[in-house]
Amino acid sequence: MPQIVECVPNISEGRRPEVVEAVIDEIRQVEGVSLLDYSSDADHNRTVITFVGEMEPVKEAAFRLTKKAVELIDMEKHTGEHPRIGAVDVIPFIPIQGVEMEECIAAAKEVAKRIADELNVPTYLYGEAAQRPERRNLANIRKGQYEALKEEIGKEERRPDFGPAKTHPTAGATVVGARMPLxxxxxxxxxxxxxxxxxxxxxxxxxxxxxxxxxxxxxxxxxxxxxxxxxxxxxxxxxxxxxxxxxxxxxxxxxxxxxxxxxxxxxxxxxxxxxxxxxxxxxxxxxxxxxxxxxxx
Amino acid sequence: MPQIVECVPNISEGRRPEVVEAVIDEIRQVEGVSLLDYSSDADHNRTVITFVGEMEPVKEAAFRLTKKAVELIDMEKHTGEHPRIGAVDVIPFIPIQGVEMEECIAAAKEVAKRIADELNVPTYLYGEAAQRPERRNLANIRKGQYEALKEEIGKEERRPDFGPAKTHPTAGATVVGARMPLxxxxxxxxxxxxxxxxxxxxxxxxxxxxxxxxxxxxxxxxxxxxxxxxxxxxxxxxxxxxxxxxxxxxxxxxxxxxxxxxxxxxxxxxxxxxxxxxxxxxxxxxxxxxxxxxxxx
Known part of the structure; x- marks a missing residue:
């Protein structure tokens, strides 16, 4: 059986199709990844993307789409009903077939570190990948959203797992994690x-x-x-x-x-x-x- | 979803591994076909082969293995406990995914005709592909086995669906058909x-x-x-x-x-x-x- 990892990134853009397409194109360009679905919600100003593949290409696609979204989305101008803290708000890795949860946790850590190192966006680990018990729950990490996090990120309880204790000037912060499929x-x-x-x-x-x-x-x-x-x-x-x-x-x-x-x-x-x-x-x-x-x- | 057709040919050789391998190699050489399993029984002197793929390569593989088995197996010398009428005894096409029974029936007819035309082996249609009601049941076609069929093939009730009303001098006759998976x-x-x-x-x-x-x-x-x-x-x-x-x-x-x-x-x-x-x-x-x-x- 082929290994199947699912990844369901949520980006903070649901109104400008050209931005959504540019981000999605980054996924399409990674060989070994299948884009299953994406849908934008204008009220939420958010797009949920679903893609699958073996672990290595899935990690690569997750990083590349984040890089593009960080370039194109400005949280200072973002409004929308759905809670969010960054241009790429959340990236869960999900084991589907022939892959263990432990491997998805490792992938989450690796991608979270790479986003912090290469894009200078602070990252948090959630779900099964959480390093602090209260961060298993995504809502705790997103409390007060981008606007509050910008002010509070220096506090011990809001310190990111990777990267600077300072939100990115336009891309905010990103949550990466691992969970079971819903x-x-x-x-x-x-x-x-x-x-x-x-x-x-x-x-x-x-x-x-x-x-x-x-x-x-x-x-x-x-x-x-x-x-x-x-x-x-x-x-x-x-x-x-x-x-x-x-x-x-x-x-x-x-x-x-x-x-x-x-x-x-x-x-x-x-x-x-x-x-x-x-x-x-x-x-x-x-x-x-x-x-x-x-x-x- | 990819189209999946299963084919489970039974050949009248279960004792000489080199013959079995030569026949199996014909399947391996067809691109787009996956060999799932094959197992030989020495008492039955018979090998059951399972392979799958999309319709076109599955038909091609079914023909090629038959050609090789007709070359290498001599029914005049065959003994074994399992009823049989030919070097390739029976070839069922089985719809698994994204394919209709009607398409498997059409495939059975096409392959049966090709075996008769190109290899001069008389062929019968059975199961869902049967052209006469009594031929839905494989046992009726195999009655008396190779030895009886050789004598009786000229009779109206034993006339093949394709090819000459005369068994092949070494390969006997072959039954091709379509059925649901068991x-x-x-x-x-x-x-x-x-x-x-x-x-x-x-x-x-x-x-x-x-x-x-x-x-x-x-x-x-x-x-x-x-x-x-x-x-x-x-x-x-x-x-x-x-x-x-x-x-x-x-x-x-x-x-x-x-x-x-x-x-x-x-x-x-x-x-x-x-x-x-x-x-x-x-x-x-x-x-x-x-x-x-x-x-x-």
């Missing part, structure tokens, strides 16, 4: 009582005592007259889809409510679904090399 | 009563009134002191794994018996497992393009 998974219930979806969301999510790595909220689907438990599963290995799904079914049953369907939004790693099949079929031993497509080089 | 799936029960596995096998298999496309039998697992329902699922799209599995669980429950586990033997198409995950999670809409790995070129 699975966006929603479960629909045969009731119009939103409080039931809220109750179930509280039962399954980490913040209120449920499963680790799960974010959840109740949503009313007006057009269907049904409610939904809308979730992000942030680690499908440690907290698998089937376990959360079965818990939702059981909690719903307590109110006499049934699950009518579910949705997987966007991309999902193959292994997350194979894990579901294995669990329900009670497969005793299975190796992902048995998946025919995985035999192809 | 899934070898076994379900283990928490009982040592083999009759229960036999009963359940009869309940789920086509031949005794169960599901179409299912072959099943009861097996005693001596070392575990448990019994097994051992199956071939011959069309995972029309007769999916989860439906057969759920039926086995229900039938076992009628005897107070539980399913303790299952096994998937050998290769399985990714889609067969994704279908399982979708069904159990009650996913409302899912496109296999959402599987991250399928986005890679």
């Amino acid at each position: 699975v966006a998974f929603n479960v629909n219930l045969d009731t119009d009582q939103k409080w039931i979806a809220d109750k179930i969301a509280r039962a399954v999510r980490e913040s209120s005592g449920g499963f680790k790595n799960v974010k959840a909220m109740g949503v009313m689907l007006e057009d269907r007259n049904q409610v939904q438990v809308s979730m992000n599963l942030e680690n499908y290995v440690k907290t698998p889809i089937y376990r959360v799904f079965e818990t939702i079914k059981r909690e719903a049953a307590r109110y006499g409510v049934n699950v009518v369907g579910s949705e997987i939004i966007g991309l999902v790693p193959q292994q997350a679904l194979i894990d579901v099949a294995e669990w329900y079929l009670q497969v005793e031993e299975f190796n992902s090399d048995q998946v025919l497509e995985n035999r192809l080089k | 899934v070898a799936f076994n379900v283990n029960l928490d009982t040592d009563q083999k009759w229960i596995a036999d009963k359940i096998a009869r309940a789920v298999r086509e031949s005794s009134g169960g599901f179409k496309n299912v072959k099943a039998m009861g097996v005693m697992l001596e070392d575990r002191n448990q019994v097994q329902v051992s199956m071939n699922l011959e069309n995972y799209v029309k007769t999916p794994i989860y439906r057969v599995f759920e039926t086995i669980k229900r039938e076992a429950a009628r005897y107070g018996v539980n399913v303790v586990g299952s096994e998937i033997i050998g290769l399985v198409p990714q889609q067969a497992l994704i279908d399982v995950a979708e069904w159990y999670l009650q996913v409302e809409e899912f496109n296999s393009d959402q599987v991250l790995e399928n986005r890679l070129k």
Whole structure:
């Protein structure tokens, strides 16, 4: 199986297509990297980019796009609804296939150091790559955004992991890290009582005592007259889809409510679904090399 | 997604490695084809070869290996336990990804015609490519094997679909066709009563009134002191794994018996497992393009 690392940089530009294209072109020019998706949001003034490949080209592409974004984006002129601290706001490395989290953490450190050394942009490590516990959570690093960080970066608690304790005059600072892929998974219930979806969301999510790595909220689907438990599963290995799904079914049953369907939004790693099949079929031993497509080089 | 066609030719040579290698080398020389596996059985005097690729190179490789096998294998001298009618006994084309059964049927016809025209070996079409209903079943074409076919090929009911109504003097005849991939799936029960596995096998298999496309039998697992329902699922799209599995669980429950586990033997198409995950999670809409790995070129 080929090694697959995913990288999902967020840049602080969602209004000037020529700038976005110039940054994206840097990725396109790295051999061995596939650009899967990018989408700009004008209100957020932000673009989310997704590309994949083996580790070396992915690291190179992450650096090159940062260099271009640092040249073209001026945080002094940036406005937008989404919290941000720099021209390249955040760069997560994500293990998909044939690569360990440890390798993604090492990649994050290497790229963060290179950005600081060569571009003079201070960098922070977050997620699994965090060097301080409070920096596992991106929101803590972004507190007060670019404008506050510019003033506070000299303080001990805001000191960057690499580079000067001074924001770049136009590019601010950048957060680099490693995390598991997200699975966006929603479960629909045969009731119009939103409080039931809220109750179930509280039962399954980490913040209120449920499963680790799960974010959840109740949503009313007006057009269907049904409610939904809308979730992000942030680690499908440690907290698998089937376990959360079965818990939702059981909690719903307590109110006499049934699950009518579910949705997987966007991309999902193959292994997350194979894990579901294995669990329900009670497969005793299975190796992902048995998946025919995985035999192809 | 790249197009993937699987081809699993069976050649009538399992004792002389130099002959097997010479035939396999023909496949290796076709660009765009991946050799996944080959295994020889000396008792059967037969080798089963598995390779995959896009349609054009797969067809080319199928023809070239046949040409080489026709040169090197003499059916007049062949002995072995497995039924066979020719040097290349059977060549199935199997749709795996991004390819329709209709295209595999067309490929089977084209390759069967080319073998007849260029190698003067009579060919039969079987499985989904069959031109006569009784030829869907390979066993009907192979009745009496090479030795009987040599005498009977002139009869109307044994007339080949392509080529002369006369077996090749050394290579006999070849069967070419199209079929779905097999899934070898076994379900283990928490009982040592083999009759229960036999009963359940009869309940789920086509031949005794169960599901179409299912072959099943009861097996005693001596070392575990448990019994097994051992199956071939011959069309995972029309007769999916989860439906057969759920039926086995229900039938076992009628005897107070539980399913303790299952096994998937050998290769399985990714889609067969994704279908399982979708069904159990009650996913409302899912496109296999959402599987991250399928986005890679």
